[in-house]
Amino acid sequence: MTVLLKLDFQDPKARKMEADRLPAWAVFNAAWYKTRYPDALAQMREIGLTDPEVFYHNYGARLGHSPNMYFDEVYYLRTYRDVATHGRRGTFRSGFDHYRQHGYRKLSPHWLFSGDFYRKANPDVTPSLLASLELANSYDHYISFGDRDYRSGHWLFDATLYRDNKPEQDRSDRGVGGSFAQFLAGGCQAGSHAMLSWYFDPVWYLKAHPQAEAAIAARHYSCALEHFLCNPTPQHFQPHEWFSGNFYGETYPDMRAAAAEGNFRGLYEHFVRHGAVERRNPHPELDLKLYAQTPSAQGDLALGLFRDPFAHFVARGGLAAPALPPEPVDEDQTKQIFLRAAAAMMPQLARNPLDFSLPDGAPPAFSVIMVLHNQFTLTMAALASLRGNFPGPVELILVDSGSRDDTRGIEDAIIGAKLIRFRYNAGFVEACNAAIPHVTAPAVLFLNNDLMLAPNACRQALARLLSDPGIGAVGGKIIRTNGLLQEAGCLVWRNGYGVGYLRNEDPNLPEANFVRDVDYCSGAFLMMRTDAVRQLGGFDDDYRPAYYEDADLCLRLRKAGYRVLYDPAVMIQHLEFGSGSTAGSMQMMRRNHKIFVTKHQDYLRYQHPPQPRNLARARLARPPLTDQGQAAVRPLRILFVEDRVPLRKLGSGYVRSNDIVTVMAAAGHTVSVYPMVKRHDGLIDLYRDMPDNVEVLHDRALADFGKFIKDRPSYYDIVWIGRTHNLNQLLPALIDVADCLPDQGFVLDTEAVAASRTAAQDRVLGRAPAERFERALESELACAYYCQAIVAVNEADAQLVRQAGFRNVSVLGHRAQPRPTASSWAQRRDLLFLGAIHQKDAPNYDSVAWFLAEILPLLTDRLLPDLRITIAGYLREGLDLSAFAEHPNVDLIGPINDLAPLYDRHRVFVAPTRFAGGIPYKVHEAAAHGLPVVATDLLCRQLGWTDRVEIMNGGDSDAARFAQAVAALYQDAGLWQTVRAGASLRLQQDCDAEAYAAQIDAILRSVLP
Known part of the structure; x- marks a missing residue:
């Protein structure tokens, strides 16, 4: 290989590059060139040339030849027509000549590489990383490192998929870089024969578009993938069997x-x-x-x-097969699968007995009582599941209720279990009561022998039970073998009949996935406090042999002042009716139902009548009795409406909403979070970020609101609506279903008054206001009349609400607890900006753009030449942030889960916000982590913080003043420490958690009748 003429890069970074470390795309490859352009060899012989490089420089470049496989001359000139025009005028010798001098900064050199895509997919590829590795651009990084690491450089090229599907001729090029390099070395032929991405099927494409195959045969394109990406009429070529452009449009x-x-x-x-x-x-x-x-x-x-x-x-x-609603699964078949899976375990369990022996002197974490009647195979599978589920010390008490199968020799298969035997089938009640005196652990788990435990089921149940001395029992989400719910907790109707909540429904429904107080949980998996069970005398013998005994014990537990909780994290797969025959079951149920009704008239008369529209209310048990035997005050049922489920990573007011929901739930209220727009945030993010006792209705949206409320008539006490525009959109639906909602109890949480933010934005950007401020404010808050309370985020916004004519205004700011990171001033460096960027006209985007364009140059050119800024936080997918990512002093890292290390290594936080409403959570959060802040005067006024005491005031739209404030704080350790300490003290005053919770409680109580 020979090196092309030394690159004439124009920026300092490129000028520092050594000639022997040129990018691979800047190297002339003679061997590749001769293979790619065989006609050139004949032309060389005709004119007496032997050096392909000389031929390329003198002739090939003008013929549209590429110098190496990494740069596609034809694509470049076809894509960037202005470059082709300059080439005809003689400004550049070729498209490649333009790319190596100018285009390398932003343009794509090949049809299968997108710099924007690569940077967004790989946020670690920052300008600072490129500089440290002496790389020219992101394409240089991709070829040198990313390709070998199976990173992808284009949305239609999956490096791993290519590795798995590449044709045989490409497999001989294992020494040629990574997947992309091997694809190019193979002449891109794989692009017609192999799936290189789940989004493009080349075989189907060529079959569906014979004209594409003809164009490839004519050597206008190398393969089907290039034809799709480069043909001049993409709307005429569908790329996949399962995409219809007409339908999508x-x-x-x-x-x-x-x-x-x-x-x-x-x-x-x-x-x-x-x-x-x-x-x-x-x-x-x-x-x-x-x-x-x-x-x-x-x-x-x-x-x-x-x-x-x-x-x-x-x-x-x-x-x-297109995705259609799944057909119901035959439960008889799934039960057979369950039984066969249990039987398949037997050889292994026979060779390796299950060990439940307790280490010397080690107390058991909990005891397990399991009643057995035949079904040896199921029993062993259930015990294997138990042993694998909880590796700690467990006291196992087995009660053999007159078995006639291999259960009679179960002691040979189990080590360390206590075994109680009956000569007859004693039934569940008598058998359990016989075992209770042998329990030595503080918690006892009644466990069926026909189930499998999901990971951590026992640990979660035990942790929940011991989390509060008022919790007497915990049950879980029981799923039948067909994948549908047996129960998500149980309720008792006024007529005494028990119902498994959400039976036959999807276990992933939002309604099944939050912790709540219930009437009872099934005895198939029921963990209880041992002392409470003994206090109540165990199961009532009147229910022998079985049925209603679990409901009876839970109701007696509740009457004694304990709570019974359903926890969806405790998940069990249950072979329903697997532990015994169903013969005679209905007769026993009818008999025991009468006993149950007689014993619990005092409880049942206050239960809900059996009506489907009562399910939502009936699923929540009434509060247990107080020590004086009086009914406790019922927690409030709150509907919390937001733009979307308020995940903390989203910023932009969602952190505050998340805090409000968390405080409400911690106070014992039952909260349902209802998003106006359905977003697909992923169940892991949703349930990890929201309290586990909150109902997260992630599958609902504005269009579903009316039906949702009609299905829950008179359920909610309070409707808390976040953001004024949501109340405006929701108002017609609220009026339409007013008979199903409370007459009072509506709260509008403005989050931020948009009119003031829009006015500030108009001033900053020099735009003419669309309407007078007073008119805009009045229009924004016109819907607020519907609510009994209006919440503003600070006193300034509260004054605006009053200006619009409302007096029922409360102020609720942020909740933040000082937790300063440890590093000293000297151990830190550089600047940090952390905030969500949802769109280009949003305050945070403007903040960063203004800082990089006008403030940072004042710092790096005169005072701090090596200063860098890290930009972190939520970045909306698809938003073009290349101007930020390509800045040589910027590290754009996007969202990050653990913020503490980020705050700990930076010296100064910047908040150059020129227009915004409300109060800036990002400033409170930075101060909580002990990172001093430089902010605009706008934010200082919103916070009410004093310059050089709690914050550094950088003025309003004053780049020079902001830069001076940053430099002063950055270079003066004493000032840095003063501002850090002052902000921490102010945070304790403004954002105290107890005061915050008290204010939320006051707002809620103010709207109740």
């Missing part, structure tokens, strides 16, 4: 307009880059939202194995 007309404006090459680019993640439907016979709910897709997407449900659909062979 008609279904989502806004996307057709975006493609027409040139924001995307075609509708399919939008679908792959955004629509598939958003669950937009690509084809009339494929419902991605429905498909994403299938167990296989849910599990694989949650694990991150696939980016979106479309990729999963294709990869899992969905091509032959």
